[in-house]
Amino acid sequence: MSAPITPNGWAVVPDYGDPALGTLDAVAGRGNVLAGDVAAVLGAFCADFAREVEPIVKADSWGYAPRKQHGSDRWSNHASGTAVDLNASRRPEFRSTYTAAQKVAIRALLVRYPVLRWGGDWSPAELDEMHFEIAASPAVLATFAQTLGGGAMAAPRMTSPVQGYVSSRYGSRSGGFHAGLDIAGGGVSRTVRAAFAGTVERIVRGRARGQSASIGAVLAPGRSGNGVVVRNPDGERQLYGHVTADAGLKIGDNVGVGDRLGVTDLSGVTTGYHLHFEVWTARGATRNPEIDFRTFDVTPGAAPYVPAAPPAPAPSKPAPSAPTQQARDPKVLAWQQRANRYGKAGLVEDGVKGSKSLRWEAWVRQLQTALNRWKAVAPKLVVDGDYGAVTDNAVYQAQKANPARFGPKPDRVVGPKTVRALGIPAKPDVS
Incomplete structure (x- = not known):
């Protein structure tokens, strides 16, 4: 007899202690x-x-x-x-x-x-x-x-970015406010790795020892050293200061937890080799980095996590006579076409519901749920993740009936004013 199924389509596990x-x-x-x-x-x-x-x-x-x-x-x-x-x-x-x-x-x-x-x-x-x-x-x-690194989840969510010891903490100190956490390397240059996954947003190279932050390009106002800024998917950022970025690292590169960024150097105003590590909120305010270290149970200055090297490529094989491709689903294709026509999604119209299509669908469900809270939206939407003519019309209804919240001219565009009024995140970039 097969196991009963829960509403989300998964089999019931019989009891506590089950090996599953x-x-x-x-x-x-x-x-x-x-x-x-x-x-x-x-x-x-x-x-x-x-x-x-x-x-x-x-x-x-x-x-x-x-x-x-x-x-x-x-x-x-x-x-x-x-x-x-x-x-x-x-x-x-x-x-x-x-x-x-x-x-x-x-x-x-x-x-x-x-x-x-x-x-x-x-x-x-x-x-x-x-x-x-x-x-x-x-x-x-x-x-x-x-997309999270595999079912085993071997990579941590955060790692200490450099090995060493805390030499200066976040907060007020003589001479001003210290916006980061300093981790010293014991008098030697140390390898610096990404504390969180993200995208390289800024790199500064070529600054000399003792060079003031008022001279030349800097990572951020008042930061005197070379270094790297990484932006996370949630909009938060980390600044890695007094770091010579690796020659191959460039703006726009995606980095995972523990990926190498460079080495500590003596650029800018510094008394010795150390990493100046900052955490910025999505709004650009600094936060005490030790909050993040405590949240993820990471010790500042511990040996960083180092990702395993990718496996060596398999020996080449003759190309198959017909390439294997994921099946093109006509229903998914039509769904993508509606999303692009009405929601300006920017999806690739390939008939395959991959990770980008899934992200778009999840966002549309939130949009539809939020629209249903407005009296002007009638009839209420089916929350199905399908951005078609019905959802497009619901956006128009909400905008037209509430100009003080959505703006004076209804345009059917789910832009900054509309997402603020609805209390949902901005449209995801799935192009």
Whole structure:
């Protein structure tokens, strides 16, 4: 007899202690989520949630439970080990408790994790802000997990960027405010690695020892050394100062956690080899880097994580007579064409629902959910991730009826004013 299935399409795990279960450190207990891709994706999400929304109280958060939905004969998604409740007593059912800024942060996370669904987007009768669950098939989830570095999740979410010891902390000191954390290398130049994954946004080279920040190009006002700025997917940045960037590193390069950026140097105003490490919020304000080190349980100055070298290429083989390609789905193609026509998505119209299409679909679901909260939108939208004529018209209805919030001229464009009015993240770049 086959196992019963939970509403999100996954098989019920019979009981605690089942070998199919793995352990997610962010929530209480052992054997608290389905092992493999589910654990990998929920683990990555929880780490980002703790960093970008609020800390997770482990004792007040949980996952697997072999039970049915309250007042129903249907299995809960907790029964398949594919759901977690975070900070349950702080986020009770049927109440909206997150701030507007926290909701924006959560919805931004859901764009990056299109395989998840949030109970905070459910109807008032079902509202459950503590609840996050897998909303994808095993095959789709496996594909997405690979974008996080593989199902094993070998790479950490953060690493110490350089080996050494803390020589100066963030905050006020004689002579002014110190906007970063200094990690000294014991009198020698040390290799510097990316603390977080992101994209290289700025590189400064060629500054001399003792050169004032008032002379020549700098990483940021008042920063005197060479170095690198990396922008994360969430818009936050890290500044790596007094660093000679590797010759092959260039603006626009994507770097993973632990990827090499360069070596510490004696550029600018400095008393010796050290890394000046700053963390900037998405709005450009500095934050004490030790907050991030504590959040991710990383010791400043510990030996950095070093990614494994990529495997050597396999010996070349004769090309097949017909190349193997993923099947082109006419329904997906039509969906992409509607997204491009009405939503100006910029998707490649290939009939394949890959990671970019999944990100777009997750964002459209948030757009549709937000539009349904406005009285002017009628009839209410089906939240299906399809940006077609109906969703386009709903955008127009909301804009036309609320010029004070959306602007005086309805233009059907989900631009900065519209996303602010709706309380959702900006349209994802999927081009």
